[in-house]
Amino acid sequence: MLVRLEEGRWEFAAIRPGGRPAGLWALPKGQIQEGETGEDAALREVTEETGMAGRSLGKLGDIRYWFNWKGERIFKIVAFFLIEYETGDIGVIDEEFRHEVADVQWLPLAEAPDLLAYKGEREMAELAVARLASRQAGGRRAGTGAGRGGGADWRLTGRARDGYLPRPRGGTPGAADHLFPGSEIDEQAHEREVQDRPQA
Secondary structure, three states: OEEEEEOOEEEEEEEEEOOOOOOOEEOOOOOOOOOOOHHHHHHHHHHHHHOEEEEEEEEEEEEEEEEEEOOEEEEEEEEEEEEEEEEEOOOOOOHHHHHHEEEEEEEEHHHHHHHEOOHHHHHHHHHHHHHHHHHHHHHHHHOOOOOOOOOOOOOOOOOOOOOOOOOOOOOOOOOOOOOOOOOHHHHHHHHHHHHHOOOO
């Protein structure tokens, strides 16, 4: 989960996966490649799907869920990492990844529970809010702008983009909280959740 501090408020980079309706926002993510750690994959996927890069501030948590694929019940674990923005321009994505991402925007982190389409990702956003609040509080106690332990410099720049649509309150997620839009299996899981989710 890529974040930045802009004009005193936290923002996160959200993507609209290719082929998904306007207003459906998700977090960058994807399959771990051979030789990668989960953290390596998270950093790579953020760059591939947003055009930006950052440094990891550590793991946020795991999401575990079951889904069905061609009659087979499959169990999946997805690891999320908190990543501090360092460089790059939002939406400047290599052509080979363009089919995976229809849009990229900075959105208010405090509104993530209303904006993100999938329950598991909303839970990760809540963990990110708590982690960042703790770091800021530690930094104030220490008389610096950075939190203890991570040594992160939160003096970041950039402009937010408008045009996002909030998720309606009280909306219920579908059967699967899909987290990997890049694979054939997970496209099916995504489709089921989009169909099940109440529309605005």
